[in-house]
Amino acid sequence: MDSFTFHSPTYFAFGQDMESQSGDLVRRFGGSKLLIHYGGGSVVRSGLLDRIRASLAQAGLTWVELGGVQPNPRSGLVYTGIELCRREKVDFILVVGGGSAIDSAKAIAAGVPYDGDFWDFYRGKAIRQALPVGTVLTIAAAGSEGSPDSVITHEDGLHKRGASGPALRPVFSVLNPALTQTLPPFQTACGITDIMAHLFERYFTTTRDVETTDRLIEGLLLAMVHEAPRVIENPDDYGARANIMWAGMMAHNNSCGVGRSQDWASHNIEHELSALYDCAHGAGLAVVFPAWMTYTLQQDVARFAQLAVRVWGCQMDFAQPERTALAGIQALRSFLASIGMPGTLTELGAREEDIARMAHNACFGDGRQGTLGGFMRLDEQDVANIYRLML
Amino acid sequence: MDSFTFHSPTYFAFGQDMESQSGDLVRRFGGSKLLIHYGGGSVVRSGLLDRIRASLAQAGLTWVELGGVQPNPRSGLVYTGIELCRREKVDFILVVGGGSAIDSAKAIAAGVPYDGDFWDFYRGKAIRQALPVGTVLTIAAAGSEGSPDSVITHEDGLHKRGASGPALRPVFSVLNPALTQTLPPFQTACGITDIMAHLFERYFTTTRDVETTDRLIEGLLLAMVHEAPRVIENPDDYGARANIMWAGMMAHNNSCGVGRSQDWASHNIEHELSALYDCAHGAGLAVVFPAWMTYTLQQDVARFAQLAVRVWGCQMDFAQPERTALAGIQALRSFLASIGMPGTLTELGAREEDIARMAHNACFGDGRQGTLGGFMRLDEQDVANIYRLML
Numbered sequence: 001m002d003s004f005t006f007h008s009p010t011y012f013a014f015g016q017d018m019e020s021q022s023g024d025l026v027r028r029f030g031g032s033k034l035l036i037h038y039g040g041g042s043v044v045r046s047g048l049l050d051r052i053r054a055s056l057a058q059a060g061l062t063w064v065e066l067g068g069v070q071p072n073p074r075s076g077l078v079y080t081g082i083e084l085c086r087r088e089k090v091d092f093i094l095v096v097g098g099g100s101a102i103d104s105a106k107a108i109a110a111g112v113p114y115d116g117d118f119w120d121f122y123r124g125k126a127i128r129q130a131l132p133v134g135t136v137l138t139i140a141a142a143g144s145e146g147s148p149d150s151v152i153t154h155e156d157g158l159h160k161r162g163a164s165g166p167a168l169r170p171v172f173s174v175l176n177p178a179l180t181q182t183l184p185p186f187q188t189a190c191g192i193t194d195i196m197a198h199l200f201e202r203y204f205t206t207t208r209d210v211e212t213t214d215r216l217i218e219g220l221l222l223a224m225v226h227e228a229p230r231v232i233e234n235p236d237d238y239g240a241r242a243n244i245m246w247a248g249m250m251a252h253n254n255s256c257g258v259g260r261s262q263d264w265a266s267h268n269i270e271h272e273l274s275a276l277y278d279c280a281h282g283a284g285l286a287v288v289f290p291a292w293m294t295y296t297l298q299q300d301v302a303r304f305a306q307l308a309v310r311v312w313g314c315q316m317d318f319a320q321p322e323r324t325a326l327a328g329i330q331a332l333r334s335f336l337a338s339i340g341m342p343g344t345l346t347e348l349g350a351r352e353e354d355i356a357r358m359a360h361n362a363c364f365g366d367g368r369q370g371t372l373g374g375f376m377r378l379d380e381q382d383v384a385n386i387y388r389l390m391l
Numbered sequence: 392m393d394s395f396t397f398h399s400p401t402y403f404a405f406g407q408d409m410e411s412q413s414g415d416l417v418r419r420f421g422g423s424k425l426l427i428h429y430g431g432g433s434v435v436r437s438g439l440l441d442r443i444r445a446s447l448a449q450a451g452l453t454w455v456e457l458g459g460v461q462p463n464p465r466s467g468l469v470y471t472g473i474e475l476c477r478r479e480k481v482d483f484i485l486v487v488g489g490g491s492a493i494d495s496a497k498a499i500a501a502g503v504p505y506d507g508d509f510w511d512f513y514r515g516k517a518i519r520q521a522l523p524v525g526t527v528l529t530i531a532a533a534g535s536e537g538s539p540d541s542v543i544t545h546e547d548g549l550h551k552r553g554a555s556g557p558a559l560r561p562v563f564s565v566l567n568p569a570l571t572q573t574l575p576p577f578q579t580a581c582g583i584t585d586i587m588a589h590l591f592e593r594y595f596t597t598t599r600d601v602e603t604t605d606r607l608i609e610g611l612l613l614a615m616v617h618e619a620p621r622v623i624e625n626p627d628d629y630g631a632r633a634n635i636m637w638a639g640m641m642a643h644n645n646s647c648g649v650g651r652s653q654d655w656a657s658h659n660i661e662h663e664l665s666a667l668y669d670c671a672h673g674a675g676l677a678v679v680f681p682a683w684m685t686y687t688l689q690q691d692v693a694r695f696a697q698l699a700v701r702v703w704g705c706q707m708d709f710a711q712p713e714r715t716a717l718a719g720i721q722a723l724r725s726f727l728a729s730i731g732m733p734g735t736l737t738e739l740g741a742r743e744e745d746i747a748r749m750a751h752n753a754c755f756g757d758g759r760q761g762t763l764g765g766f767m768r769l770d771e772q773d774v775a776n777i778y779r780l781m782l
Contacts, residue, residue, distance in 0.1 A: 001568075001633040003406020008399060014650065015394020177392075209630025212614040212638045219610030223603040239600025242392035246650065247603045255646060259405065259637065 001209055001259035008253045010146050011172040014246065018174045019136050022052050022094065023059025029132055029171040031092025034063035035085050037105045039070070039097040043138060046182060052096060052136060064088045069097060072274050072281065073104040075154045078118060081108035085131065093133045099142020099151075099194075099281075102135050106150035106168045109133050122152055123367040127165035136174040139183060140245040141191030141282060143198055143252025145173035153275050159366040160271035175249065177241035185232050189339040190282025192228045195248045196221060197285040201264050202257035203307065204296070204375035214306075216256035220247045221311045228339050265373030266292045269383060272358035279348045286341035287348055291389035293329045296376040301325050345390045352391060359384035392600050392650035399644045401537050402563040405637065409565045410527050413443050413485065414450025420523055420562040422483025425454035426476050428496045429487040430461070434529060437573060443487060443527060455479045460488060463665050463672065464495040466545045469509060472499035476522065484524045490533020490542075490585075490672075493526050497541035497559045500524050513543055514758040518556035527565040530574060531636040532582030532673060534589055534643025536564035544666050550757040551662035566640065568632035576623050580730040581673025583619045586639045587612060588676040592655050593648035594698065595687070595766035605697075607647035611638045612702045619730050656764030657683045660774060663749040670739045677732035678739055682780035684720045687767040692716050736781045743782060750775035 011029075013021055026034060034056065036049070043049045044067070056063060066081050084090070085108060095105035109130040111118030121127050137145045144150065148168045153160040180188070199217045223243055230240040250256065269292065270284040297304055305321045308314040308328025312335075317323040333343060342348055363370050363380040372378045378386070402420075404412055417425060425447065427440070434440045435458070447454060457472050475481070476499060486496035500521040502509030512518050528536045535541065539559045544551040571579070590608045614634055621631040641647065660683065661675040688695055696712045699705040699719025703726075708714040724734060733739055754761050754771040763769045769777070 001406075001630060001637070003409065005402065005404050007402040011396065011398040013396050015392075018394070209634060211617050212611065212634040212641070215610035215614040216607060216641070219606035220603065223606045226602050239392060242650065243600060243603040246392070250603070250607070250646065255641065259633065 002207055002261070004258045006254065006258050007166060008146065008169065008255065010170050010253070012146070012175055012249070013172065014175040016176060016178055018176045019048065019052055019179070020055050022134070022136060022174060023055040023057070023061055025172045025174070026056065026061055026092055026094060026134055027059050029092070029134060031094070031132065031134070032061060033088065033090050033092070034061055035081065035088070035090045035093045035108070036063050036065045037069065037081065037093055037095045037101060037108065038065075038067045039101045042182070043096050048136070048138070048179065049096060052094070056094075063094070064090065069101040069104045071100050072153050072160065072278060073100040075119065075152055075156070078104055078107040078111060078152060082111040082118060085112045091131065093131055094136070095133060096136045096138065098137065098139035099144045102133070102142065102144040102170070103150040103152060105133050106130070106144070107152050107163070110163065110165075110168065119154055121163040121165075122154070122161040127163065127167050130167040132171045133168070134172045135170045136179075137245070138179050139187065139191050140180055140241070140248035141194040143195070143248050145170060145175065146249040146253035151271070154366070157366065158275045160275040161367060173249075175245050177238055177245045180241050180245065181236050181238065183235065185235065186340055187280070188231055188235065189228070189341055190280045191248070192224055192244060192339060193282040193286045193336065193341055195244070195251045196224050197266065197289060198251040199256070200289060201267060202260065202262050204263045204303065205260040206375060207260040210260045213256050213258065213260055218307070218310045220251050220256065223247050225311065225335065232339050261374045263373050263375040265375070265378050268362055268372050269386060272362050273348060273350055276354060276358065277349050283342050284348060286336045287343060287345060287390050288386070290329055290333045290336075290343070291386050293332070294389055295382070295386045297322070297325055297329070299376045304328055345387065355384055355387040359387060393598055393652070395649045397645065397649050398557060399537065399560065399646065401561050401644070403537070403566055403640070404563065405566040407567060407569055409567045410439065410443055410570070411446050413525070413527060413565060414446035414448070414452060416563045416565070417447065417452060417483055417485060417525055418450050420483070420525060422485070422523065422525070423452060424479065424481050424483070425452055426472065426479070426481045426484045426499070427454050427456045427487065428460065428472065428484055428492060428499065429458045430489070430492045433573070434487050439527070439529070439570065440487060443485070447485075454485070455481065460492040460495045462491050463544050463551065463669060464491040466510060466543055466547070469495055469498040469502060469543060473502040473509060476503045482522065484522055485527070486524060487527045487529065489528065489530035490535045493524070493533065493535040493561070494541040494543060496524050497521070497535070498543050498554070501554070501556075501559065510545055512554040513545070513552040518554065518558050521558040523562045524559070525563045526561045527570075528636070529570050530578065530582050531571055531632070531639035532585040534586070534639050536561060536566065537640040537644035542662070545757070548757065549666045551666040552758060564640075566636050568629055568636045571632050571636065572627050572629065574626065576626065577731055578671070579622055579626065580619070580732055581671045582639070583615055583635060583730060584673040584677045584727065584732055586635070586642045587615050588657065588680060589642040590647070591680060592658060593651065593653050595654045595694065596651040597766060598651040601651045604647050604649065604651055609698070609701045611642050611647065614638050616702065616726065619726075623730050652765045654764050654766040656766070656769050659753050659763050660777060663753050664739060664741055667745060667749065668740050674733050675739060677727045678734060678736060678781050679777070681720055681724050681727075681734070682777050684723070685780055686773070686777045688713070688716055688720070690767045695719055736778070746775055746778040750778060
């Protein structure tokens, strides 16, 4: 295990109707004039936004609103939000939605007190301060409700980049699993895939002696393998939704990823897909991960075999561990297909002729240094090869 | 899963030499005049206390010191500490040691701003405020470095009781696994047993749909089963020490215990043993848990079988699940014996003739309501029966 610091001070209110405490929570964490930030019409249609407005009004708070966050959230709305917050002297952002809305809110929060272009933070500049952000989560997926991370796509060049910093951890997050019961199966499955991807990114490490975090990661993966078919079969299964929601937070607040190198090539490889084709991030990850695993298998066959045995229940082939490792990748493919995820670039609407461009952009685009990944260092050629494995 | 709130804002600095940052950390979290609280001579002899003093001096801090915390920490030193802090206008407590020292520091921290007797908090009164506490941990065991809990034995009647409250979460904890390398095997094994006990207390629940937290608990148990023999064989194994240290925190900060009923009868049954015979808490737990499991097995055979299969690698007997469940308890006994833990009351120095008194005190002593345990409700007779199973 490597040395690390870990600080996850987000306050979580988990369970039925917890969103009715939004007003009290904002007060408790120092907000008085809010921006309510949200995405599409579902939070309006479902009545969720009205319930939250009622809670805020009851707590004597005032607010302005900015809706319209798209999946794969864009820079344009961030600039609008920063402008709005400054004009209205907003001191707290309450975001209602999933990872896209939360990431957009975090970008606004960092941009408001900063003199320069908020995009600087997504090109590597350290974030010194940000407005406090509270969240009411509506999909278990991104883990942004408990993480210090944000991913935004810049409309100028379609660069999709991440920023990170302690100031971006939400001060509170409301996790009500019932709010996710209306999600269609495809979005639910995308969320589950994203959660599992966050675990894989941490699992594939070059750090030795990481049994505790290995076991935590495997435990969360096993829980997803157990809960996913239940919730696909019955979207109203509150218990399954609840398990997925807590796992989604735990998968990405980094308590299971501390003290070990992580990979994150697959996320960057996927970001090119969702930036270019606007596919769902989770669906993109479902296509990328099996290909990335196949390509990097030789890097550490034992680790792949461990995953296959411990999570997928494969029999260990002690004479030929590589067969076990491959069986694990095949089990992942079958699992993803069983929950309705795509398996090829074609299913995502992606084209072979874009591969060279995506590989180049992934390695040399805005802010990049030529290679990706902590588990296996991938250059542009490697990345193109991995895209080809997805055809 | 049940509804819950979760807030774990402790800042963790994990790794080699992290204690050299003590001064900066105290400054960062607002301390200026400190109490350094510690236990026996080992932190003095090892030079650890000197290194911490140097770090504090470099940060321009002043302090007073109070050593002498005993295992199963007593009320007497708490009263002394409260008096000292008030007289010296201390605004921060830095504790160097294990769970006993940390729990003593938390009791002092809660007592200083309180007009009444600090023991009120250990009889159930809510803790409104406390001085901030930072820790430098020297044994992986109690999890007090990341928990809101404290256990103290009152010298008047030898009642051993717990208090809990958000104000008791340390503001920071320094976790340097190297500091635990000098621990003798017996104390190391006691610590591992305590960590596993914190996991068992959470595992045995009556709440349904808890797959995510089940898997997290099982993962931490599996990690302990893997790391314990390594560290017993080679006390200098930094990697094993590091895995145990992070697991000890994760086992008790409650991220793996949220949204489910917990048990905690075994801890209370053990507290009578360590209060009366002053045995090591972990050694007491090693004797109590297999007996408690044997007694409560019929409450939920499937849960015991799940533990046996998933953690102990037992083969599931589908026709007679109880056989699997019993095999799991036997596996726990064997494991505990293999790391040098006692298995009977006699080995702890306890006497059969004290059983009635202990059972009565556990159920009706200071602040108790007549029964113990969330998984199976135990009355005085049940508790006495469990003690007898330990003979």
